[in-house]
Amino acid sequence: MVTLREIARECKVSVATVSKALNDMNDVSPETKEAIKTTARRMGYYPNSSARALKTNRTYNIGVLFVDESNSGLTHDYFANVLDSFKRSVEKKGYDLTFINSTHNRDMTYLEHSRYRGVDGVVIACVDFDDPQVLELVRYDAIPVVTIDHVFDYRIAVMSDNIQGMHDLVEYAYSKGHRRMAYISGDDTAVTRNRVGSFVRSLEKHYIDTPEEYLISSAYRNPELAYKYTRQLLQLMDSPTCIFYPDDYSAIGGINAIRDIGLSVPDNISVVGYDGSYISQIMSPRLTTLRQDTVKIGSVAAEKLIHLIENPRTTLIQRFVMNGELVAGESVADIN
Amino acid sequence: MVTLREIARECKVSVATVSKALNDMNDVSPETKEAIKTTARRMGYYPNSSARALKTNRTYNIGVLFVDESNSGLTHDYFANVLDSFKRSVEKKGYDLTFINSTHNRDMTYLEHSRYRGVDGVVIACVDFDDPQVLELVRYDAIPVVTIDHVFDYRIAVMSDNIQGMHDLVEYAYSKGHRRMAYISGDDTAVTRNRVGSFVRSLEKHYIDTPEEYLISSAYRNPELAYKYTRQLLQLMDSPTCIFYPDDYSAIGGINAIRDIGLSVPDNISVVGYDGSYISQIMSPRLTTLRQDTVKIGSVAAEKLIHLIENPRTTLIQRFVMNGELVAGESVADIN
DNA sequence: AAATTTAGCTTAATCGTTTTCGACAATGAG
């Protein structure tokens, strides 16, 4: 490993001068600076991140907290895409990504792990936001944090506009003539509450009351449950003409239930998904869904987190709400 | 941040003694060791990874090289699952995961980046294995490496048994009465060559020659291309009764093509996927496919890499081939 | 009883960097 010391010996200057030259400090003459830089390049030098971190308390490393009870966020389509975009963005600015976890040897909490690794900041998504360990990390204000799809006071949040998104979907179905709409929603989270609220209010604007049996609390990414609840809805005497699902995967489960009963999508029953995942547009019929802008969410989260890291005091704590985009698809029939 | 020094002051011993006590060295008396450990716990001590890494040249950090031209490996269903399992496994042993990339500020190669971060080892998957930067990293023998689904000499490789997998699929289709089978395969990689070879040989065992127009080189995860080539196959005078695809997504593209022509799966044409992704079993008809054991692949890769890290000289360089599992599904008709 | 070993602890060097402070020479001002 080639160190500053070796470059110093080669250039016949001190280690301090080499360091300053490579960091472009201005108390090194242009000539020596240039000479040092070229020999550094020639010798294949790159800094030792541990040594630098030890001295500067900056690692250029960002922690990623992405845990799901069942799967980790990695296998979660939506979050994997957000993370992918996030990763791309931070890498452009010279930061690396390290996963934060708590199932460590000597068991550390998320906060301890973050401090152990000395990450400059943490992005949190796809977790149980009531987890005491998450709260501990969020409340520890020496580490910059952005959360995705959840709002904490005094923390930057980046989120999808679930209220507008659901509104758009309801308006679309309404415009196609649907009046009896049911919503099989996800687990009880902030995101879910926003969507359910928006669903009900959007219908109320059209003077449509949503009967209790049209609002079913299910789970995200659980086609089996969606299947079950879809059958349940279809057995109502006054069954809906259009069913909304928490995500595209659940919608597929619903479609299976509809077909197994002998009905067709969208001819007999219309279906609305959420997320706009890749699969939703290659399946048939193409799903009517709301594409969340994962690229934007990831890149804005990255940008804001890095800004917070590099300008700790001047950065405003805000929420950033990203618009999604309605994807018309073919799963909602025009029954006008 | 609480350091060894503070614990030393508190316990009225030297820093060295504290370090040795916490690392369970045997030249510290049991009593002082215990005392030191409890005060360390009480004060909320955890080591500074940078300082430790600087001194020991061990980071307990593993580099992940997962890059795809289009998307990163994160959004790739199969590799995301492998990575997820890998992550879980290494975390159990106290290692963390950091992404390796080359789009860094001062542009470093993969190798330089790995050395810069001082990772103890690297797992490589889902990359262009002809990339000079990948080769540079693979050839640098001071960093332990395991590759997934690709074999290099002198490097540990963990892979799915594509030969057996394809064989099982062909045998299955054959047993269902299919004789005219076509294969729309993926890009030209080692994995693809294994599968195509196995496809052809498995049929030869049954004295079936595969006509040239039945072997089409397409791409992975590209339903549009699969759609196009499927139409092409169906226009042949002697069109196949069963079509194999490089992956489940492509199979969906193929199914769409078949349906758009007015035919049905599996009544008119049978379809075979690969991977056994989640979606393949919630779609309808459930896909006949080969589930790759992503959990096993990830955990074995982790186990072998860590063993190599901790026993550099004694670890044998081998290939580990993981069996997949045929998932019967409903997309292959019995035409006997 | 003298010599040697051992247990338990400390001292100090070291990993590779950054950064403060001071040294020194050249330059400019008065």
Add this chain to the structure above:
DNA sequence: CTCATTGTCGAAAACGATTAAGCTAAATTT
């Protein structure tokens, strides 16, 4: 000509940990 300023550079401390080597006193051997 003297004094202050400026431009370059180096010495040394520091970040927090590990570890070889040395020291002291007690335990053991001869």
